[in-house]
Amino acid sequence: MSLFYFSCSSQLRLQIKTNQLIKTSYIKADTIYLYSVAFNDFNFIWYHKDNFIHSFYVKPYKTKKYKPIEAKNIAVNSDSINKYFDNPSYYKGTQCFEQMLDGEWIELYVKRKKSVMFSSIDTECLFNTKFEPNSFPYKLQYDFSKIHRYINFDFEKMYSQ
Numbered sequence: 001m002s003l004f005y006f007s008c009s010s011q012l013r014l015q016i017k018t019n020q021l022i023k024t025s026y027i028k029a030d031t032i033y034l035y036s037v038a039f040n041d042f043n044f045i046w047y048h049k050d051n052f053i054h055s056f057y058v059k060p061y062k063t064k065k066y067k068p069i070e071a072k073n074i075a076v077n078s079d080s081i082n083k084y085f086d087n088p089s090y091y092k093g094t095q096c097f098e099q100m101l102d103g104e105w106i107e108l109y110v111k112r113k114k115s116v117m118f119s120s121i122d123t124e125c126l127f128n129t130k131f132e133p134n135s136f137p138y139k140l141q142y143d144f145s146k147i148h149r150y151i152n153f154d155f156e157k158m159y160s161q
Contacts, residue, residue, distance in 0.1 A: 010041055013060040018043045021056055021063065022109050028054070032109040033143065035121075046147055048073040055147045071146045074139040081108070084136050085117035096125035096137060106140065127153040 018034065022045065025032050029047035036043045046055035052068035084097050085108065097119050108117040123144075131137040145155035 010060045014041055014043065014058065017058050017060065017063060018045065021045055021058060025054075026109070026111050030111045032111075034107040034109070035104070036107075037104045044148075046143065053143060053146055066147070069146050071143070074134060074142055076134055076136050076139050080132075080134070080136045081117070084119050096122045096129055098122070123151075127151065130158060133159075 022032050022034070025045070025047055029049050032045060032047045034043055034045050041060055043058045044055065045058060046053050048054075048071070051070060051072065053071045054068050055066045057064040057066070084094055104121050104123055106119055106121045109115075110117070121140075126137060126141060126144075129137070131141065141153070141158075142155050144151060145153055
């Protein structure tokens with residue numbers, strides 16, 4: 001019983017810290033990205049500002065702010081975003097973004113629209129698939145290649161071929 005209570009308490013604390021960070025990040029950016037994995041006690045948050053990606057690793061009782069990384073902010077048209085977020089997730093049929101019950105997901109917090117968009121994501125598929133330039137998955141690949149140094153994915157190599 002105490003393990004269950006601790007687990008719920010941990011998840012609640014993670015959600016509170018994540019919400020606070022997103023709220024304060026809205027002062028600096030219009031769009032905030034959140035990546036998470038089911039049943040893990042962390043969230044990864046980032047946004048673009050002044051040709052840099054600002055990123056944070058959020059755990060229930062600790063937040064680590066990473067040094068900003070120089071990066072271009074790839075403009076993505078709204079049709080591409082809508083393709084991956086607006087349709088009900090069970091019926092999307094979009095490669096690498098199909099509904100997964102206990103997998104990874106990405107959330108977009110868009111200040112000017114006052115909305116939160118959610119989609120499941122298969123990162124193994126994402127890092128092994130070539131997408132149209134300036135599409136949402138293309139931008140996501142680029143951002144991940146810059147901020148998640150532990151992944152074995154070379155954005156430049158994939159798109160130079």
